[in-house]
Amino acid sequence: MPIAQMKTNYKFSSPAVRTNFLDETASELSEILRKPLPAIMIMLDECPMYMNSSEDTEFFAEFRYILPPEYSDNKSAFLKELADRMLSLIQKHTHADPYRVYMQFTEMTREGAWRYTG
Incomplete structure (x- = not known):
């Protein structure tokens, strides 16, 4: 299961605006990762964050993914696309300075990424 775990000190103007951000993030990831x-899974924590003596908008996101098969020979192109699209989306919704947006990418194996319970 692809997962985006995000933390920010950005205050969304309403629950609907926050939900719109989450919906758009899930849709982008679905498209990029070729997953339904x-x-x-998207997680978002709004919490105090402080960097360089400032509480200006910051954003940290960790993305756990399974590399789509068509990128098996070019992982760097996949990571560039994922990073560029996620940064663009984060900035669209939060107007965060790109130097205050940090992203971490973790590739998972298919066997370790999903367990059915049933």
Whole structure:
């Protein structure tokens, strides 16, 4: 299961605006990762963050993913696309300075990424 775990000190103007951000993030990840939307998990924590003596908008995101097969020979191109699209989306919704947005990417194996319970 692809997962995006995000933390920010950005204050969304309403729950609907926050939900719109989450919906758009899930849709983007679904498209990039070639996974159905119900398989995408998004977590968002709004919390105090402080960097360089400032509480200006900051954003940290960790993305756990399974590399799509078509990128098996070019992982760097996949990571560039994922990073560029996620940064663009984060900036669209939060107007965060790109130097205050940090992203971490963790590739998972298919065997370790999903366990059915049933």
